[in-house]
Amino acid sequence: MRNPDHISARLRSAFIRYAPRLAQALVSVSTLAAQARLFKRPPLRVLVDNTILFHSITHETAWVPTGMAKWGPHDVDTGYAARIPVRGTEDESREYRNVRYLPGIAYLARIGKLTLMSSGELWTERFYQPSGRFNGYGYFDLDLFKDVEMPLVDSIPDMRIGPSWLGLPSVESARDQRLASSTDPLFRSLVSQLGPSNSQDAWHIRTAEVNEMFCFLTMDFKLLKTLRARSNTEPVKSLRTRIITPEELGRYLWLAPMDPVFLSFENANSPVRPDLHWPDSKRQKPKRRSTAERS
Numbered sequence: 001m002r003n004p005d006h007i008s009a010r011l012r013s014a015f016i017r018y019a020p021r022l023a024q025a026l027v028s029v030s031t032l033a034a035q036a037r038l039f040k041r042p043p044l045r046v047l048v049d050n051t052i053l054f055h056s057i058t059h060e061t062a063w064v065p066t067g068m069a070k071w072g073p074h075d076v077d078t079g080y081a082a083r084i085p086v087r088g089t090e091d092e093s094r095e096y097r098n099v100r101y102l103p104g105i106a107y108l109a110r111i112g113k114l115t116l117m118s119s120g121e122l123w124t125e126r127f128y129q130p131s132g133r134f135n136g137y138g139y140f141d142l143d144l145f146k147d148v149e150m151p152l153v154d155s156i157p158d159m160r161i162g163p164s165w166l167g168l169p170s171v172e173s174a175r176d177q178r179l180a181s182s183t184d185p186l187f188r189s190l191v192s193q194l195g196p197s198n199s200q201d202a203w204h205i206r207t208a209e210v211n212e213m214f215c216f217l218t219m220d221f222k223l224l225k226t227l228r229a230r231s232n233t234e235p236v237k238s239l240r241t242r243i244i245t246p247e248e249l250g251r252y253l254w255l256a257p258m259d260p261v262f263l264s265f266e267n268a269n270s271p272v273r274p275d276l277h278w279p280d281s282k283r284q285k286p287k288r289r290s291t292a293e294r295s
Contacts, residue, residue, distance in 0.1 A: 019265035027107045033254035034108060043115040047208040048150060049218035050125050053134040053247065055099050056106070056145045058260035059083045061138025071295055082271035085261045086099060087281040096281070098219055099140075100257035101250035106144045107219040109254070116148055119207045120156040121175070125200065128171040137286045140270040142263065153211045179203055188209065189235045194226055203215060208241040216244040217249060 038044070087096050108114040126134055135145050157178060176295040180201050182188070186209060190202035201223045207215040218224065227243055230236045242248075250257065264274035278284055 008099075008267075015069065018265070021291075022267060023230045023262045027103050027258060029125050030256040030258045031107050031113075032255070033105065034120055035111075035113060037254050038108070038113045038143070040283045041060060043113055043216040045067050045115045045117060045153075045212070046249070047204065047213045047216045048116050048118060048136060049088060049204065049216065049220060050122055051219040052102070052217055053126075053145065054283070055095065057086070057101055057134075057136045057141055057143050057283060058099060058102070059085050059140075059142035059264060060136065061140040061280070062162060062271075062273070062276065064271075079144065080271055081138075082273045082276075083142060083264065084267060084276040084278070085103075085264060086278055086283055087260075088277040089261055093217065093281070095222065097257075097267075098246040099125075099260040101255055102144050103258045103260060103263060104253075104255040105246060106148055108255075109145075109148045116145070116150045117153045117213070118150045119153050121203055121207065123152065123156055123202070124171060124175055127191060132286070140268070142260075142266060144260070144263070146267075153213070154207060175200075186235060193221075193230045193233055193236055196221060198226065205239070205243060208243075209239055213241050215244050215249060217244065217246060217247060221245075 049056045061081055062084045063079050064084075065077060067078060068075050070076075071260050074079050087099070105114065105116075130137075132138075135141075135146075142287075157175075165232070179187075182203075187203055187206040190205055191199050201218075201220065204215055207213075207282060220261045224243065224245065225234060244252075247257075249255075261274050264272050
């Protein structure tokens, strides 16, 4: 008679081995209608907001406790690091509704049906923020866009930055000065409608418009609310570039949404716990990655 534990171990090994292939097959199937819609059409050019890159980290590295154990005369907490989904599949938030379209968008970019792009100003925004915010803080984190190239639609702005004790501006203050001194008519008109607090977003929208992008893809819901309130005023009314969410882009392309939990074993070189997720269904800073709950 075969050892049940040996059979169970072989089944787990086979699942881990074939799960990524199955996941990619599911992603491919979720994009079939979109691929038909985009057949023989030039790739749609999409300017990707940094809010999308933040939410593209769908799995993070968690410490999974396994209880107390003896280490010589001492009692110690034991556990292991594992990849877990950020959100549970029961999450009904608007953020998760949009995140479910990101696997398909990333897949369409990999096969050349979409051209995802960034810009010089979007790059500088990432420069002064923690890199883990857009690339993942943990070694086992999963980034849906990790292998998707996003070339710049323009150039990185000239910057003269340095320490304040030398009288040089920071990256943030240099950006603020640069935008404040801009005389670009579309940008100035957008700022007049969206307000000075949205000057960065106004520049991104201006960048997408002048470079004839299909859309500016964002999950900045406050910005979207402001734009919709100004939808009948100029220059918002005349914009050819769409400012839309992943959900709206997905519906336009006929994408089927997909729960990122199915991608849990993608490029995994660590223990994976797809049955767990963060209690608040939000990305965690490294110091808070110690508890999770079951999906």
